[in-house]
Amino acid sequence: MKCERIKEIIATDYIDGQLDEKLKRQVQAHLGICSQCLAYEESLRKVAVEPFKNLEELSPPDFVWERIRVNIEEGQAQHRGSILTFLKNSLQPFFHIPRPAPLFAAIAVAILVITVTSAVVSLNSVARIKSYFQEQEDFLNSLEANPENSQAGSGNLGTTIEEYLF
């Protein structure tokens, strides 16, 4: 194998211990005779592998969890709220009960309107009856006071049969 191909293998599978035994022996044999590839392998380990070994895992500050918890709980509360609102809006037409105060006010207004209307109607009726009787009385009085008027009145009927009858 050429150095270029060996270096490619060194930079990945060889350095990461992923090579099968046969290929690994071929690379090792090449490194035994090629100082340039050997120097490349040593440099690569120093620069690209060793600096990252034995690094500690880091921990985020405590407030990060607090923020996450608050965000989630706020989200859950909003979600619950939206479900309740949806249910309330959906079911409202089926379970609508008017509030007492507007209901009583509406009933009172209705009673008042009915009472006033019936009172007005009954006053009108009495007045009309009274005026009818008054007219009748006036008519009878006029007949008694002036009988000619009544004949003149019958003459006013205008037909011969009426003149014959009256």
Added chain:
Amino acid sequence: MVDLFTDIVKQAAQGDMGAFEQIYKKACGFVYSIALRIANNKSDAEEVTQDVFMQIFKNLKNFEFKSSFKTWAYRITVNTAINKYKQASREKYHRLEYESVANRISVMDKTAEFINKESAEERVASFLRVLDPEQRACILLREIEGLSYKEMSEVLKININTVRSRLRRARGALLEGVTKGAITHEV
């Protein structure tokens, strides 16, 4: 890879916050570590961690256990962190200005142990800085998380030969970075 308990995942999927907190405690370390090492910025890593767990919580009920939970979590973390890094790169100028001030202020309070730990992180950060975010993800999954090529291909949704070529290019870039002096930490 050690997988998380299936029943805990199922309980969390039902909205059980106690179960989800257990998942968080087991997974937050690797999620945050990958996020920080890809995004290369603490506040971005915190945001990425938050986003990752919000995505995990929302999608738990659709998780079908076809892959391991950890593979799934790695995938979400890598994708979220790469997106964050790309978004942050567009605002890089302001970020550098802010960070230099913030670092000067915070250095006063650190213990020796913390400084050692942090210098190891800074050393790694100086190496990772020469890589693009996709190459970073490859190096982290292989060198720090210890995933096999097959597992990496599942997490990154690429074929094994693409995993090989990304690793090869990433390692080549690291070698070139040291040779050209782009990586300044002692090797």
